[in-house]
Amino acid sequence: MKDRTGRLQFSFFLYNSLFMSICLSICSGRFVSVVDTESWSWFNFVYFYAVAFSLYFFITFLVQLLLTGIFNIFKLRKTVIVLSLLLDAVILILFLADTFVFNQFRLHINLAMLEMTFLGGGQIVSFSPKMLIEIFGLSAACVAAAVLCVFLAVKLNKSKRFAVTTFVFSLLLLIITNGIHGFAFATHKQNYVEVSEMLPLNKPLTFSKLLIKTGILTKEEVYSTELPGNGKNKKMNYPLHPLVCKKNGEDFNILFLFVDSLRADMLDKEYMPNTYEISKEGIVFKDHISGGINTRHGIFTLFTGLPGSYWFKALSTKTPSILVQALEQRGYSIGAFTGAGLTMPEFNQTIFAGVKDLRLSSKGNNVIERDLDAIRDFEKWAEEKKNKGPFFGFIFLDNVHSAAFPEDTENTFYEPYWKQINHLELNNDFDREPYFNRYKNAVRFADRNIKKLIDFLGKEDLLNKTIIVIGADHGEEFNDNKKNFWGHNGNFTTYQARVPLVILWPGKQAEEVGYRTSMLDIAPTLLTDALGCENPIEDYSSGASLWRDSKRKFVFGSNYSNDAFIEPERIVIINKAGSLDYRLPNNDKASDRDVPSYWKEALKEMTKFLK
Structure with a gap:
């Protein structure tokens, strides 16, 4: 029984x-x-x-x-x-x-x-x-x-x-x-x-x-940049209305010069002397927050002007970024030159979807060689394109992400530095100084490469014809808050979320901007002021113009499992469990657990471009 x-x-x-x-x-x-x-x-x-x-x-x-x-x-x-x-x-x-x-x-x-x-x-x-x-x-x-x-x-x-x-x-x-x-x-x-x-x-x-x-599919088939059905099956409502972009003055070239894992406080005359001097000629945004604390969401928000929560929808529908759509409508040549490949994260199938003959990877035995290969290829490409209409270039240097630099006398500025990184040794009592010194040496090497690129543009008489955006996808933490956080993708504090942003725009005066800006603001600013797009920003982005203080109550942030609303004095997170987590800027638990007054507005922005 x-x-x-x-x-x-x-x-x-x-x-x-x-x-x-x-x-x-x-x-x-x-x-x-x-x-x-x-x-x-x-x-x-x-x-x-x-x-x-x-x-x-x-x-x-x-x-x-x-x-x-x-x-x-x-x-x-x-x-x-x-x-x-x-x-x-x-x-x-x-x-x-x-x-x-x-x-x-x-x-x-x-x-x-x-x-x-x-x-x-x-x-x-x-x-x-x-x-x-x-x-x-x-x-x-x-x-x-x-x-x-x-x-x-x-x-x-x-x-x-x-x-x-x-x-x-x-x-x-x-x-x-x-x-x-x-x-x-x-x-x-x-x-x-x-x-x-x-x-x-x-x-x-x-x-x-x-x-x-197993040979069932080829790399070309899996990593194809072609839009499904020539775009007929696109399921995102992005932009809300057809994009209308017309020539409204001189067609400047546009160059994104980004460094992986570069935190905001590195833009200093000690750590990046070359870039610091370059920044004196441009517009420096002192409180710029990335849309993601990892590469996927940081770069995605840069090109799309959308919160990182749209990533998976854009990937499944192979929807190109609004910046790429505008560039193609205006007839720009588009080139990507990255130390790391474009297929993981799948930027070739999201932000660059549909772009022909896209450069997917660099050659080299290590990250330093691959960065240098990307720089060489860009220089060759820019020389070919400079008299054939405007171009857009995306250079993404990867050595800082790996804290890699040529370990010789010429490139070693900070000692002692950690000779071999072993993440298993990291804990709250670990002496961060050697690790941080290694990172700063890598930053100095990236700074040298940035100068090399700016010098190239000057030699080719392109500086006065090119809008140059210097920035990073996300920051990097070295246990700064003494809570055993190392690297990125761990929290939305200033060390991981705040990044440098310098814009060299021909004809614009140098200045420092103190109000808070978001990575989501860059694409709509370029579309409005450089590419002559007539649509209102709300048609294609959750960002705003960089040129004025939006007095926003929060900026969007994302990582692989969380969405965040970064307020001036508090961080509201939808965590892995799908519940709300309230944090202070140093990642302590916040006593203010009031439901945000902007929640309905935020929810609308996170869903309005979906069909």
Whole structure:
């Protein structure tokens, strides 16, 4: 009898998961109703519902096993049924609520959104009496569906053969749909890839490198910069209206000269004497915050003028940055010269998507050689382009990211320095000085390369014809706040988020700007003032003009798992768990835990360019 009871309980879970997955799949149809499915075939719809069914079958099955396993051990059969009923009802209510949230904001529910909704004083949702009645009615329908699921599972739990068949079928379906997604992701089939964004909790597999290694696909196919369907299947609403850019004066060349991992306080006559002297001729922004504390989001926000949260949508749709769109409309030659490759992060498939003959990598046995190769290639390219119309160049030096420099007498300025970096040794008691000295030596070498590039432009008579933007993707921390943070991507404090920004703009006077600016401001400033784009900035960016103090309440920040709103005296983070975390500028916990008054504005900016 003991064994039989266990088998009946297990069958009950399987059947309950079956009926729940059917209910959740039906509710998932609301996600389909708000996206553009004109290009979908019948198989795309089959795939969507197959993903929904298999995914939610196993999610509900595992949740039940985890939370009701203890009751099964003690043979409390009725308790198991009651608890399953409560779980089903909660899951259905939250899932249905998520479909309404997704319809309006193109985002899924997380703990932060719930906190903003119920503690934000009606900033996101104000509950009218009519709305409360509708919520009650929908919740009652979810409870009724949960009761039906449990009732049918109890009735059928003796039929164990069909239960096992259901489990095997769902498992095979999960494997097949993940296989389809992995291949579709590698071959840029947007209709399949976007399903992962539509369905909550869906994290399907990708295996592009495996497909290359096995010879199923080539690198050219996986890392293609061509837009899918010549752009016809683009799913971002970016820009909101067609871009209109016309010649409005002299067509200056534009050069981005960026250094990976260069923190703001390095722009100093001691650490970067050459760049410091160069900056005296330009406009220096003293409080410039990157849109990301890693390379992916820092460079993405630079070119797009969008918060970093748009990265994955831009990647899955292969949507080019607004800056590249404007440059191409104006007939600029576009070249990228980076020490590190453009395929990881996939800048070739996001910011530069669609650009022909894009240079993807540099040659060399180490980061120093690759940086020098990028510089040589740029100089050769610029010489060829200088009398053939305006050009845009992106130079991205990588040696500071690796704290690499030629370790000889000529290039060693700070001693003692850490001879061999071993990140396993880093802790809160580690003496940072040798490591920081190595970093500063690398900065001095990058400073020498910047001077080399500026001297080249002067020799080629290009300085007075080129807008030069000198900056960095993110900063670098060396346990500055004594909280054992090293490197970047760890927190949104000044050492990781603040970066140098110098703009040399022919005809503009040198000055220092003290108000806060954002990486999101650079693209719209160039589009408006250099490329003659007539659209209002709100049409294509969440940034503002660099030339005036926007008196903004916050600037956007992102890393691989968090979105941040960096205020002057506080940092509000949507963390990995999806809840709100409040920090001071030194990363201590903030006592002010009031819901931001700008939340609705921020949410709008994070979703308005999605279809």
